[in-house]
Amino acid sequence: MSEIRSMLEDTVSKVLRDLCTKELISAAEKGEFPETLWETLEELGVNAVGIHEEKGGSGGDLGDFMDLLKIVGYYAAPVPLAEHILSNFALSECGLPVTNTISTFSFENEIDFDKTDSGWVLSGIAKFVPWARNAKTITIIGKTFENQYKIANVRLKECQVRNHENLAGDPFDEVILNHILLSENEVTAIDNSKVGEIFDLATLTRVMLMTGSMERTLELSVTYTKERTQFGRPIGKFQAVQQKLAILAGETTASMAVADFIITNIDAGISTEEASMAKIQLGDAAQEGARIAHQVHGAMGFTDEHPLHQSTRRLWAWRDEYGLESILAKKLGEKILSHPEDLWGFITRHTKATSDKR
Amino acid sequence: MKELKLPNVELPEEAEYLRREIREFLSEERSRGSFEPKCDTWLGGYSAEFSRKIGEQGWLGMTWPKKYGGHERTALERFVITEELLAAGAPVAAHWFGDRQTGPLLLRYGTKEQKQRFLPLLARGEIFFAIGLSEPNSGSDLASVSTRAKKSGNKWIVNGSKIWTSGAHHAHFMITLVRTAPLGEKKHEGLSQILLDLSAPGITIRPIHLMTGEHHFNEVIMEDVEVSEDMIIGLEGGGWKQSLAELAYERSGPERFMSTYPLLEELVRKLSDSDSDYAKIAVGRLVSRLWTLRKMSLGVAGLLEQGKSPEIAAALVKDLGTEYENEIIKTARLLIPSHPSVTADSSFDALLAQSILHAPGFTLRGGTTEILRGIIARGLGVR
Numbered sequence: 001m002s003e004i005r006s007m008l009e010d011t012v013s014k015v016l017r018d019l020c021t022k023e024l025i026s027a028a029e030k031g032e033f034p035e036t037l038w039e040t041l042e043e044l045g046v047n048a049v050g051i052h053e054e055k056g057g058s059g060g061d062l063g064d065f066m067d068l069l070k071i072v073g074y075y076a077a078p079v080p081l082a083e084h085i086l087s088n089f090a091l092s093e094c095g096l097p098v099t100n101t102i103s104t105f106s107f108e109n110e111i112d113f114d115k116t117d118s119g120w121v122l123s124g125i126a127k128f129v130p131w132a133r134n135a136k137t138i139t140i141i142g143k144t145f146e147n148q149y150k151i152a153n154v155r156l157k158e159c160q161v162r163n164h165e166n167l168a169g170d171p172f173d174e175v176i177l178n179h180i181l182l183s184e185n186e187v188t189a190i191d192n193s194k195v196g197e198i199f200d201l202a203t204l205t206r207v208m209l210m211t212g213s214m215e216r217t218l219e220l221s222v223t224y225t226k227e228r229t230q231f232g233r234p235i236g237k238f239q240a241v242q243q244k245l246a247i248l249a250g251e252t253t254a255s256m257a258v259a260d261f262i263i264t265n266i267d268a269g270i271s272t273e274e275a276s277m278a279k280i281q282l283g284d285a286a287q288e289g290a291r292i293a294h295q296v297h298g299a300m301g302f303t304d305e306h307p308l309h310q311s312t313r314r315l316w317a318w319r320d321e322y323g324l325e326s327i328l329a330k331k332l333g334e335k336i337l338s339h340p341e342d343l344w345g346f347i348t349r350h351t352k353a354t355s356d357k358r
Numbered sequence: 359m360k361e362l363k364l365p366n367v368e369l370p371e372e373a374e375y376l377r378r379e380i381r382e383f384l385s386e387e388r389s390r391g392s393f394e395p396k397c398d399t400w401l402g403g404y405s406a407e408f409s410r411k412i413g414e415q416g417w418l419g420m421t422w423p424k425k426y427g428g429h430e431r432t433a434l435e436r437f438v439i440t441e442e443l444l445a446a447g448a449p450v451a452a453h454w455f456g457d458r459q460t461g462p463l464l465l466r467y468g469t470k471e472q473k474q475r476f477l478p479l480l481a482r483g484e485i486f487f488a489i490g491l492s493e494p495n496s497g498s499d500l501a502s503v504s505t506r507a508k509k510s511g512n513k514w515i516v517n518g519s520k521i522w523t524s525g526a527h528h529a530h531f532m533i534t535l536v537r538t539a540p541l542g543e544k545k546h547e548g549l550s551q552i553l554l555d556l557s558a559p560g561i562t563i564r565p566i567h568l569m570t571g572e573h574h575f576n577e578v579i580m581e582d583v584e585v586s587e588d589m590i591i592g593l594e595g596g597g598w599k600q601s602l603a604e605l606a607y608e609r610s611g612p613e614r615f616m617s618t619y620p621l622l623e624e625l626v627r628k629l630s631d632s633d634s635d636y637a638k639i640a641v642g643r644l645v646s647r648l649w650t651l652r653k654m655s656l657g658v659a660g661l662l663e664q665g666k667s668p669e670i671a672a673a674l675v676k677d678l679g680t681e682y683e684n685e686i687i688k689t690a691r692l693l694i695p696s697h698p699s700v701t702a703d704s705s706f707d708a709l710l711a712q713s714i715l716h717a718p719g720f721t722l723r724g725g726t727t728e729i730l731r732g733i734i735a736r737g738l739g740v741r
Binding site: 222234236241245246252257261263264274280281284326332334337340341343346348 | 645
C-alpha cells in the first residue's frame with residue numbers, strides 16, 4: 001500500500017471514529033445533514049480524492065477512492081461521498097468543470113436533452129438520487145432524441161426535489177427537471193464506453209461501501225456473542241452460534257478479498273465482468289451476512305437502540321443500487337454461454353489482459 | 359479481523375508461460391487418449407503413468423530445492439499447474455498427497471537422509487504416499503488416535519489401524535500419525551509422525567468401497583510392524599504441531615473448490631444455445647463464485663509463499679469451496695433434465711453422476727465443515 005493511501009486511511013478512520021457516532025447517524029436519518037462531518041472531510045480534501053489535481057481534485061487515484069469508501073461503509077457514514085466523487089469524476093473525464101459544493105449523481109433517470117438555438121433544455125425525472133436535498137448540483141447522464149448520451153451538471157435550486165429515503169434512511173430523492181436551460185458549454189457528449197465505465201465505477205462504489213459494512217457487521221456480531229450470556233455462558237460458546245459466525249466470517253473474508261482485488265487493479269482497469277462479479281459476491285454476502293448477524297443478536301439487534309441496523313440496513317439498501325445481482329449475473333451468464341469453450345480462460349485470464357479500457 | 363485478511367495476489371508472467379505449456383501438454387495428452395476428463399480426480403483418478411509424465415515435465419516438487427530433485431519454482435507457479443490439472447479433469451490422484459503434503463512436511467521437519475532418499479523420487483513421480491490420520495475410533499477428534507509405536511532397541515514397533523486412507527493400495531509409503539507416548543492428560547502430546555513402508559511385514563491393506571463401488575479408501579492394519587528409528591519425522595512427540603502445519607496446504611488449494619469443475623464446464627457447453635434467463639443467471643452466479651474463491655485460494659497461496667501458516671483462512675477457503683462444489687451439482691441438475699449414471703454415454707450424465715456420488719465426501723475429507731467452522735470461530739475469538 002502506498003504511504004499516501006495508508007495516511008489517508010488513518011486520517012479518515014480517525015475522523016469517522018470520532019464524529020460518526022450512532023447518534024449522528026440517527027439524527028441524519030431524521031433529516032439533519034451532518035454538516036460538521038462533511039466540512040471536516042472537505043477540509044481534508046477527502047471529497048476530491050481520485051480526481052486529478054490539474055482538474056481541480058485532491059489527487060490520489062481511483063484505488064484511493066475505493067479504499068476510502070470501504071472506511072465510509074464501515075462507519076455507516078451518512079454522507080454523499082461516493083456520489084460527490086462519482087459526479088466530479090464523470091465531469092472531469094468529460095472535460096466539464098468539477099465542483100466543490102456537494103454534487104450528486106444520477107443514472108436511473110428519464111431525462112431528455114433537447115437542443116435549442118442557444119443551448120440545451122433538460123426535462124424529466126431523476127429517481128432515487130442520493131442526497132439531492134442536500135446537494136447543490138446533480139450530474140445527469142441522459143440521452144438526446146438521436147439517442148446519444150450527454151452529460152451535464154445541473155443546479156438543484158432550479159429543480160424540484162421530492163424527499164424519499166432508502167432502506168438505510170439515507171436521502172434517496174426524486175429530482176424533477178422542468179425545462180432547465182443550459183448553455184452550450186454546460187453540456188457535452190459522452191460516448192457509450194465512457195458511460196459504461198462510469199456505471200462500473202458506480203457499481204464498485206457499492207462493492208466498497210458494502211465490504212466495510214460486512215466487516216462492521218461481523219465485528220458487532222463477534223462482540224455481542226462474547227458478551228451476551230445465556231444458560232450460564234456467553235452464547236458464542238455454543239456450537240450452533242459458532243457455526244453461524246463462521247459462515248458470516250467466510251462471506252466477509254470473500255468480500256474483503258474481492259474488494260482488495262478491486263482496490264489494487266482499478267487504476268489499470270477493471271472489466272465490466274469483474275465489476276459485476278464483485279457486486280454479485282457482495283449481494284450474496286449481504287443476504288447471508290445480515291441474516292446471520294441479526295439471528296445471533298437476538299431481539300436486541302433489531303431494536304433502534306442497537307447499532308447493528310445501521311450497518312445491515314445499509315447492506316440491504318446498497319445491494320439494490322447500481323446493478324442487481326440477478327441482472328448482472330444474466331449479462332455475465334450470457335457472455336459465458338456465448339463462448340462456452342472460453343470458460344476456463346475467462347476464469348484464469350490475467351486482469352490486465354481482460355481489461356478493455358483505459 | 360486481521361486473521362481474515364488475505365493479500366491480493368497477481369500471478370507473475372512466468373506463471374502464465376507455464377500455463378500455456380501445461381495447456382498444450384494436456385491437450386496433447388487428451389487427443390492421444392491418455393485420459394478422459396472426470397470429476398474429483400484427485401481422489402479417484404489414479405494413473406501412475408500419468409503422474410510420472412507430470413514428474414518428467416518438472417511439475418512435481420515444483421517449489422522444492424533443486425538438490426532434492428525439486429525445481430525451485432514459486433508457490434504461485436505450482437498453483438497454476440494444480441488448477442490446470444484439475445480444470446482438465448486429469449488423473450492426478452497417484453502423486454497428489456505426496457506432492458501436496460509429504461514433500462513440504464519432509465522439507466520442513468525431515469532429516470537430511472530422509473530428504474535425499476524420498477524427495478527426488480517424489481519429484482519424479484516414482485513413489486506415492488498415503489496419509490494415515492483417521493482411525494476407526496478417531497475421526498474429527500483426531501488427537502485421540504491410538505495407533506501405538508513402541509521403542510524396541512533401534513526400532514519402532516507399530517500396532518493399530520488407520521481408516522479412510524485414500525490410495526493406500528497404490529502408495530509405497532504412508533505418513534502415519536502414531537502415539538509414541540501413552541495418552542496422558544493432554545491428548546495433543548505424545549504424538550509423532552512416522553514414515554511407514556506399506557510393503558513391510560505385518561501390514562494388511564483392506565479395501566473400503568465407496569457407495570459407487572469404487573475402491574479409493576482403505577483400512578490399513580498394522581500388527582507388530584517394525585520401523586527403523588530413523589523413519590520418524592521431526593520431533594518425537596511433535597506430531598500434532600507438525601500435522602497442523604500441513605493443514606494450510608491441505609485445505610486451501612484449488613482442489614477444494616474444483617472437484618466438480620468438469621461438470622460446470624460440461625453444463626456451460628450444453629447450455630450454449632440456451633436463451634433461458636434462468637440458465638444465464640444461474641451460470642453467471644456460479645462463475646462469479648468461482649472467480650471469488652480462486653482469488654481467496656490465491657491469497658492463501660500468497661501467504662504460504664511468505665512462509666506463513668494461515669490456518670483460519672485455509673479453513674474458510676475449504677468451507678466455502680466445498681459448499682460451492684455442491685452448488686454446481688445442485689444447479690446443473692435443475693438446469694438440464696437428465697438421468698445421471700456413472701456408466702452413461704452422455705458425458706453430462708456421467709459427470710453429474712460422479713459428482714453426486716462423490717459429493718458427500720467433499721465436506722468431510724480434510725476436516726469436516728463443522729470442525730472447520732469451529733476452527734474459524736476460535737480464530738474469531740468466541741471459542
